[in-house]
Amino acid sequence: MVTKVEKYVIGDSINMMCSACDVEQNHLIQTATKQGKITCAVCEVCATSSTFNRGVKTSVAMGKSKTASPYDRTRKYRKGQAMMHSHFGQGEVTAVIELQKIDVLFGDRTRRLIHAQE
Ligand SMILES: [Zn+2]
Secondary structure (H helix, E strand, O other): OOOOOOOOOOOOEEEEEOOOOOOEEEEEEEEEOOOOOEEEEEEOOOOOEEEEEOOEEEEOOOOOOOOOEEOOOOOOOOOOOEEEEOOOEEEEEEEEEEOOEEEEEEOOEEEEEEOOOO
């Protein structure tokens, strides 16, 4: 009898439930044991990390490792930065358009916001 054991390696992505997105998302494996058990994976969409305790997924409350801080128009954003917008929710900067304009992806919609305002 052959038992198939799934082994995971760091850098692999797996599809699993994201506690923050509340849907299944691709997760990038951050850490795994020598036995191939995932110990930490990060959601590719919202960057929330989930940890695994003895094979049981326990979600880490947002704000433990990668925090999306509230959108602040006076702040200067860079591509890839996460933010929490009071209207649109959590987003990620996809591009810096001009000195004071950024494109931010919220869910599946990109919105243009201002930043670096004095
Ligand atoms: Zn997520």
